[in-house]
Amino acid sequence: MTKDIKAQPAPEHLVSKFKLQTSKEVDFFLPVNKGSNAKVGHAKELTAETPKLFQPLEITPGFTLSNRIGVSPMCTYSAPSSGSEIGNPTQFHQTHYGSFALRGSGLIIVESTAVAPNGRLSPEDVGIWNDEQAKAWRSVVQFAHSQGVKIGIQLGHGGRKASGIPPADHLQFGIDSSLGGWSDVKGAVVAPSALPFNPDPEVNLQGYVTPTALTTDQVEETVELFGAAAKRAYEIAGFDFVEIHGAHGYLINEFLSASSNKRTDQYGGSFENRIRFLLEIVDAVKSETHPTFLRISADELTPSDPDAWTIEDSVKLAHVLVERGGVHVIDVSSGANNPHAERRPSHQGFQVPYAKALKAAVGDKIQIAAVGGFVDGEFANKVVENGEADIVLVGKTLLKNPGLPWVWADQLGVKINVGRPLEWPYYHPAWKF
Numbered sequence: 001m002t003k004d005i006k007a008q009p010a011p012e013h014l015v016s017k018f019k020l021q022t023s024k025e026v027d028f029f030l031p032v033n034k035g036s037n038a039k040v041g042h043a044k045e046l047t048a049e050t051p052k053l054f055q056p057l058e059i060t061p062g063f064t065l066s067n068r069i070g071v072s073p074m075c076t077y078s079a080p081s082s083g084s085e086i087g088n089p090t091q092f093h094q095t096h097y098g099s100f101a102l103r104g105s106g107l108i109i110v111e112s113t114a115v116a117p118n119g120r121l122s123p124e125d126v127g128i129w130n131d132e133q134a135k136a137w138r139s140v141v142q143f144a145h146s147q148g149v150k151i152g153i154q155l156g157h158g159g160r161k162a163s164g165i166p167p168a169d170h171l172q173f174g175i176d177s178s179l180g181g182w183s184d185v186k187g188a189v190v191a192p193s194a195l196p197f198n199p200d201p202e203v204n205l206q207g208y209v210t211p212t213a214l215t216t217d218q219v220e221e222t223v224e225l226f227g228a229a230a231k232r233a234y235e236i237a238g239f240d241f242v243e244i245h246g247a248h249g250y251l252i253n254e255f256l257s258a259s260s261n262k263r264t265d266q267y268g269g270s271f272e273n274r275i276r277f278l279l280e281i282v283d284a285v286k287s288e289t290h291p292t293f294l295r296i297s298a299d300e301l302t303p304s305d306p307d308a309w310t311i312e313d314s315v316k317l318a319h320v321l322v323e324r325g326g327v328h329v330i331d332v333s334s335g336a337n338n339p340h341a342e343r344r345p346s347h348q349g350f351q352v353p354y355a356k357a358l359k360a361a362v363g364d365k366i367q368i369a370a371v372g373g374f375v376d377g378e379f380a381n382k383v384v385e386n387g388e389a390d391i392v393l394v395g396k397t398l399l400k401n402p403g404l405p406w407v408w409a410d411q412l413g414v415k416i417n418v419g420r421p422l423e424w425p426y427y428h429p430a431w432k433f
């Protein structure tokens, strides 16, 4: 004889305990972690002993990172280079950035994204010079938000290094329209001055293009391009912050350095004039409701060139930024504006001394991000514990393993939230293998 068992409605307290909650950020079913600390990357039990790397960081009132490990901006050169979808992020970008969003990073900085078509580093760069591109970023942003991860976009203009050959040879030389570039189009590759990145024919086999110097009016128009891109990033795409790309020998860096800026108008000559373009961009980009990040090459690594930008210049700039406001995080990289630069060392934390010098200069007025060669959680934590930087950004090690923050959390004895569909076999009491 079989008993007629009727399913009973579960009591309310069990429903609220066990029913999976879906994210309100996306328009598909996606289980999210519960509770006020349930942001991905957030330490499950936060105490005074929690290593600082896994403690939250408030950047501005109401804008708090769940931990101090971030995805450094990294170009992927994987966007359509022509047609109506030119510069749009695709399913690839969704998957790529989504993999970081699920696995413990406290913030993601999306790769250098062009504010104008001629500012792309290669034809396959992503862009945000039109509304369609900004709309295409929206689902990447929404997915990060579904995990409680802060996501920003790096706004860039390649200046004299634009129109480079895409990934295989990593932008080593300018390409013309037969390869989808624009270095043969008069006036399309621009810079503060008509100086190619590398005039040395020995090194410059195919030739970096001799750029056209921007007129004063064009400089002002370029400032507006950054402002308009930031507006799209916030109002259409929904990004949490913008990072201004002022590093690596691209347009803003070219203005900063006297080695690449020989202008005689108000944007060249003195230190105050050379930083003017950047400061106007900061003003154009800044928002009442979102923090602004700025990446700089803290030193041009070219002591042989008296015109090269140095760490002393960066410290001077940082003081100006503190004074004026508008920048909340300085992301400290180095090099790439001078063909005669010394090779960057590649050991772990090789740029930390620059971050430390800037941290000493700005105190708690601006947060400092260190980047370069991080592979080990103990080491990264020490940089933050020692007050050398507030944030650790990781590039290549995260490319290899998007779950690096989770690995570092294990290493440092911290349990962190990761995407709900991924974490339950690790943290569920019933699953002890």
Ligand SMILES: Cc1cc2nc3c(=O)[nH]c(=O)nc-3n(C[C@H](O)[C@H](O)[C@H](O)COP(=O)(O)O)c2cc1C
Residues within 6 Å of the ligand: 072, 073, 074, 075, 076, 111, 112, 154, 245, 247, 248, 295, 333, 371, 372, 373, 374, 393, 394, 395, 396, 397
């Ligand atoms: C594939 C790749 C692409 C990169 N693209 C960018 C970029 O778009 N913007 C930027 O500021 N830096 C870029 N970088 C530099 C990284 O953000 C980072 O500063 C550098 O790789 C050092 O950190 P890592 O040793 O952890 O990789 C790129 C680096 C790599 C490896």
